[in-house]
Amino acid sequence: MPLGAVRPSPLVEQAAARLREQITGGHWPVGTRLPGETTLAKELGVGRSTVREALRALAGAGLVRARQGAGVFVVATEPAEDWPARLRRAAVTDVYEVRMAVEVHAGRLAALRRTDEDVAAIRAALAGRRAAAALDDAAFVDADIAFHTAVVAAAHNPVLADLFTGFVPVLREGLIELLALTGLRAADPDVADAAHEALARAVEDGDAETAEQVLRRELEDPFGGREGSPPGSPAASAAPGTPPA
Template sequence: MTLEALRPSPLVEQAARQLRAQITGGHWPVGSRLPGETTLAKTLGVGRSTVREALRALAGAGMVRPRQGAGVFVIATEPGEDWPTRLRRAAVADVYEVRAMVEVQAVRLAAARRTEADVAALRAALEGRRADGADDAAFVDADIALHTALVDAAHNPVLTDLFGQFAPALRQGLIDLIQLLGLRDDDPHHGDARHAALVDAVIAGDADIASTLLQSELEETRGLLLARRG
C-alpha cells in the first residue's frame, strides 16, 4: 500500500485515514517512527497543518505518540476504544463510582453559582420527577434530567459534557435495578424527599448540605448496584 495525493474534501479525515491504513497494514509497525511532517505533507499533497491535525487524531485514538525532539512513534496498530464505548462496556457500579466524584463536586459549584434561571429549571425538573403514572423508564429519565439540571447549574461546560457521557451508560442499569428490587412498588416517587432537600440546599446556596445529601444518595444506589452484581 502506498500513500496517495488527496482530493479536496475533509483533508484531515482523509490524511488520518491513509496514515491509519499504513499503520494497520504493517507498513509502520509498533515502535517505528513516522516520516516527518514535511515529508508526509509532500507525499499526501497537503499542508503541514493538515498532517499535524491528522497525527493528533491518531494520537487521540491511541495509535501514535509524539516524543519531544524525536518525532512521532507508532504505539498500537488498532485504534483504542473511545470514551463512550468504554463507558458502555463498564459495570454500572463502576461508572456510578466515578459519577459520584464528578457530581458531588458539581453540586457544590451549583450551590455557589446557581442563577434564577437555574432555580426555575431545578424546580421544574423536580416536578417532572414527580409525574404521576410514569413508568420506570420515564421515571429514570426524569431522575437523570434533574441531576443534569444540577450539574448544569455549576456552569462548567466540561462537567456538563462529562456528566452527559455518563447518563446513557447508567440509564438501563438503573431501570433494571428499580424493576428488580421493586423500588417504586410502595412509593412511585422513590427518593423524592431526599431530592427535594437536595434542590432546596442548592437553591439556598448551602454547598455542604447539598454535597452530603448527594453523596449519601449516590453511595446508597451504588451499594444496591454492587449487591445486585454480587
C-alpha cells in the same frame, strides 16, 4: 507490502484506513517516519491534499504526530480510545464511583453558586420527575437524570457538566436495568422523592453541607434502600445489615 490504490470515494476515509492498516499491522512500527506526502499520494492514487487530511485523521486518533521540519512519525500502533467509547464499555459500578466524585462536588458548588434561574430550573426538573412517576421506568429515569443535570448545571463549571453528560448513557441504561430488576417503583412510583426534594431545598437555601450529604447518601444507595444499589455493586450484593461499601 504495497499500499494499493483506493477507490474514488470517500477518498480521505479510504486513505486513512489504508495508512492505519499499515500502522496497526506493524508495517510501520512506533518511531518510524512515514513516507512523504508525494510518495503516499502516488502509492494511494490520490492527491496530496487527500493524504494530508488522512494524516490529520490519524493524528486525531493518536497514531501519528508531525514534527516540524522532520516529517510525520508513528507514535502508537493502536488508536486512542475516546472518552465516550471508554464509558460505553465501562462497568456501571465504575461509572457510579466516578459519578459520585463529580456530582457530590457539583452539588456543593451548586448550593454556593446557584442563581434564581438555576433554582427555577431545578424546581421545574423536580416537578418533571414527579410527573414522570405515572410513566414507565425509562421515562422516569430520564426525568431523574434531567433533575440531576439541572443540579450539576447550577455549579457553573463546564468541565463538571461535560463529565456528567458523558456519564448519562451508561447511567440511564444501568438505572433502567436496576428498576426492572428490583421493581422498586411498584410500591412507590416516585421513589426517593424526599431525597430529591431535600437536595433541591439545600441548593435553594445555599446549604452546601446538606447538599453534599444528601447527594452522597443518595448515590451510595440510589432510589433508596439496598435493593436500589447499582447492579453488581458491593451494596447490591452485600448481606442484609451490611452497610454499602
